[in-house]
Amino acid sequence: MKSGFVALVGRPNAGKSTLLNALLQQKVAIISPKPQTTRNQIRGIRTDEESQIIFVDTPGIHKPQHELGTQMNKEAFSAISGVDCIYLIIDGSVPFGGGDEFVLSILKDKKLPVFLILNKIDLMSKDKVMDSLLEWNKRYNFAEIFPISAKENTNVAELIEHTKNYMEDGIQYYPEDQVCDYPEQFIIAELIREKVLHLTDEEIPHSVAVVIERMGRKKGKLLVNALILVERDSQKGIIIGKQGSMIKEIGTQARKDIEGILGETIYLECFVRVEKDWRNRKSKLQQLGYIQIEVDDE
Numbered sequence: 001m002k003s004g005f006v007a008l009v010g011r012p013n014a015g016k017s018t019l020l021n022a023l024l025q026q027k028v029a030i031i032s033p034k035p036q037t038t039r040n041q042i043r044g045i046r047t048d049e050e051s052q053i054i055f056v057d058t059p060g061i062h063k064p065q066h067e068l069g070t071q072m073n074k075e076a077f078s079a080i081s082g083v084d085c086i087y088l089i090i091d092g093s094v095p096f097g098g099g100d101e102f103v104l105s106i107l108k109d110k111k112l113p114v115f116l117i118l119n120k121i122d123l124m125s126k127d128k129v130m131d132s133l134l135e136w137n138k139r140y141n142f143a144e145i146f147p148i149s150a151k152e153n154t155n156v157a158e159l160i161e162h163t164k165n166y167m168e169d170g171i172q173y174y175p176e177d178q179v180c181d182y183p184e185q186f187i188i189a190e191l192i193r194e195k196v197l198h199l200t201d202e203e204i205p206h207s208v209a210v211v212i213e214r215m216g217r218k219k220g221k222l223l224v225n226a227l228i229l230v231e232r233d234s235q236k237g238i239i240i241g242k243q244g245s246m247i248k249e250i251g252t253q254a255r256k257d258i259e260g261i262l263g264e265t266i267y268l269e270c271f272v273r274v275e276k277d278w279r280n281r282k283s284k285l286q287q288l289g290y291i292q293i294e295v296d297d298e
Contacts (some may be wrong), residue, residue, distance in 0.1 A: 002051040004084035004167035009058050009107075011099045014089040015119040019150035020044050020057045023160065027261065028180040047176045051164050054173060056083065080106070085143075085166045086114045092132050092147070093123040104140055113143035113166050117159070122149040185212040187261060192226050192254040192270065199250055200238055207231045208239075209278065222266040224258075229275045236272045247272065 008016045021027050024044045042057040080086060088107060090100065107114055116136055121129050129147050137145060144162055148155040174181065189210040196208050207230055214225040228247075230236050240247050247270055255268045278284045 001169070001172055002164055002167035003053070003170040003172060005054045005056060005082065006085045006087055006163060007056045007058060007080050007083040008087045008089055009080060010089035010103060011091070014091045015150045016057050016089050017042075019087070019089060019117065019119065019148070019156070020055055022150045022153050022156045023055055024179055026179055027257075043181045045174045045179050045181065046160070047172070047174070047178075051167060052172050052174065052176075053160070053163060053167065080110055080112075083112065084168070085163060086110065086112055087117050088114055088142075089117045089119050090136065091120050092118040092129065093120045096135070107140070114140065115144045115146060115159075115163070116140070116142040118145070118147045119150055121147045121154065122152045184262065185215065188212055188215075188224055188254075188258050188268075189226065191257045191261070192228070192250065192268075194257075195250045195253045196228065196239065199246065199253070207235055207279070218267075220265065222262070222264055224266055224268045226268065226270045228270055228272045229278055230272060231274065231276055231278060233274055236274050239272050 008020060010016055020042065021044075024046055028042065028044045044055045044057065046053050046055065086107060088103065116133075118129065118132060118136065124132070133145055133147060136142075143166070146155055146159050146162070148159060150156065180187075189212050193208060193210045196210075200208075209229040211227045211229065212224060213227050214223075216223045228239055228250075230239060238246065239250070241249075251268050251270045254270075255266060258266055258268065275284060
């Protein structure tokens with residue numbers, strides 16, 4: 001069996017998480033139109049009769065404005081090490097910029113095959129697609145170039161088949177029915193955060209984190225208590241909403257998605273708490289899992 005790892009890298013909002021879900025034909029990563037939705041590495045596993053490919057979705061590489069942003073960049077950079085292949089995902093509908101140049105400069109130091117994935121071709125004319133591919137081809141010696149639409153699933157199957165050619169004969173890392181390698185608590189927290197991103201205004205998304213405080217079972221139901229963290233009292237008021245209407249809607253939408261993924265009935269209760277400036281507090285970021293605890297080998 002051929003097996004290996006592929007890192008998905010690029011600028012924020014290029015469509016990395018949408019592509020991951022398309023590659024797996026199943027939702028494992030949250031998506032939203034707002035940049036910097038993904039904060040952690042997310043591993044999605046695709047297994048067929050001849051191969052197992054582990055796709056590692058990463059936070060968008062960007063100029064950080066706070067400690068959380070710095071840690072998100074570290075997550076993306078670390079994912080590039082130890083993989084067999086890299087997908088550089090580009091939003092083809094926006095012009096080349098300094099952020100793209102920065103990502104390319106990082107990849108040039110890696111002696112790995114890099115696929116250029118020109119995403120969102122559903123928003124581009126055929127002439128613009130061709131012009132963009134020609135321009136990108138001058139910037140780097142890409143192993144493969146693929147115009148795709150992750151949203152419309154265009155050329156995704158062909159991308160997978162070509163990727164197999166870059167995998168080595170090896171072991172099967174995961175059971176064939178496993179599609180991701182993170183725990184239930186992470187899935188639930190991310191789906192709740194996704195609903196906050198979709199339902200609230202621009203002020204809220206980057207200031208929110210979700211913590212699963214308690215999980216248990218009662219009468220065949222999974223009981224979940226989730227804590228939504230924000231940085232200001234005004235943000236808390238927005239998430240709670242008039243007479244609790246917003247937090248109720250967040251919980252209702254999240255519960256439907258969670259039940260669909262976990263395949264069981266859950267009872268979800270959400271609370272909100274203010275944690276001032278949590279994105280710049282390393283102790284809080286470590287507690288939330290955005291900074292990995294360093295272990296002394298001595």
